[in-house]
Amino acid sequence: MTHKYNITGMTCEGCKASVEKYLKKVDHITEVKVDLEKGAAELTMDSHVDTATLNKALPDKYTISAAHEKQVFNTENTVGMPAEESKLKQLKPLLLIIFYISAASILLHYNNWGWSAFMLDFMGLFYIVFSFFKMLDLKGFPESFSMYDPLAKRISAYGKVYPFIETALGLMFLMRFEITIALVVTLVVLGITTIGVTRTLLDKKAIQCACLGTALKLPMTEATFIENFIMIVMAILMLINML
Structure with a gap:
């Protein structure tokens, strides 16, 4: 299954490569596609991985959230916040x-x-x-x-x-x-x-x-x-x- 995510904190190709590297190390993720300009990623998994696990896998400067979430620029825990x-x-x-x-x-x-x-x-x-x-x-x-x-x-x-x-x-x-x-x-x-x-x-x-x-x-x-x-x-x- 493939899921779409938003990623903030990326500013260059080096950031893109770093995000791809760390996400590929997460268990159950089989493929990672990152779009630097759109600040987006498509992750293919053989078993669902929650966003909390994905965020833990990334350095602090990056934040990942499901594409359907409205808090695109969320950099802290703001669950339930408008x-x-x-x-x-x-x-x-x-x-x-x-x-x-x-x-x-x-x-x-x-x-x-x-x-x-x-x-x-x-x-x-x-x-x-x-x-x-x-x-x-x-x-x-x-x-x-x-x-x-x-x-x-x-x-x-x-x-x-x-x-x-x-x-x-x-x-x-x-x-x-x-x-x-x-x-x-x-x-x-x-x-x-x-x-x-x-x-x-x-x-x-x-x-x-x-x-x-x-x-x-x-x-x-x-x-x-x-x-x-x-x-x-x-x-x-x-x-x-x-x-």
């Missing part, structure tokens, strides 16, 4: 980071409020913080990023330099240096990424978001699209204001 609640827990680090960036940007100008200054500091802090998490794993980030970014898929070097591009853009916004160039580059790089994110969401692929690098396991959800969309809208508003 899918939306589970997704919210997954996105908690991202939401907290955006909250702190917003709060810091507001506090910097609470005595002398100005929307332009707020947006520049928000964008600058956004890039600096997000690039920091990408810097934690410069080797693993490009592989994860290329899973959905169209340009990173075609040009591997782009994924390698992307964290440094973000750092440079962050400094340019915070230092008010060549803001027009920084805004145009923001529209280009985030526009490309947003296209890839949109395709991934429409295809309902279960992959890991690389917006915070590989240090935090974040599912690719609508939140990724929204954060990029906010930055793009801010960049457009700033460019219009500068005309």
Whole structure:
């Protein structure tokens, strides 16, 4: 008999090979087929093996669940928990980071409020913080990023330099240096990424978001699209204001 499963935590061909290796060692599993892009697997068994046993066979960075289960991005025991609640827990680090960036940007100008200054500091802090998490794993980030970014898929070097591009853009916004160039580059790089994110969401692929690098396991959800969309809208508003 063959069963279909969702697998989270895979970011590269090495991950795929690792998952296949460990699953093939499980008793009663006769064949393993893993699809990296879809985050899915087909397991052929001569006797049923429950998901708890399959998860124990895999390293902690991977999570396997039956394809019919709604908790596609489940990384902990959430039996009986609504899918939306589970997704919210997954996105908690991202939401907290955006909250702190917003709060810091507001506090910097609470005595002398100005929307332009707020947006520049928000964008600058956004890039600096997000690039920091990408810097934690410069080797693993490009592989994860290329899973959905169209340009990173075609040009591997782009994924390698992307964290440094973000750092440079962050400094340019915070230092008010060549803001027009920084805004145009923001529209280009985030526009490309947003296209890839949109395709991934429409295809309902279960992959890991690389917006915070590989240090935090974040599912690719609508939140990724929204954060990029906010930055793009801010960049457009700033460019219009500068005309």
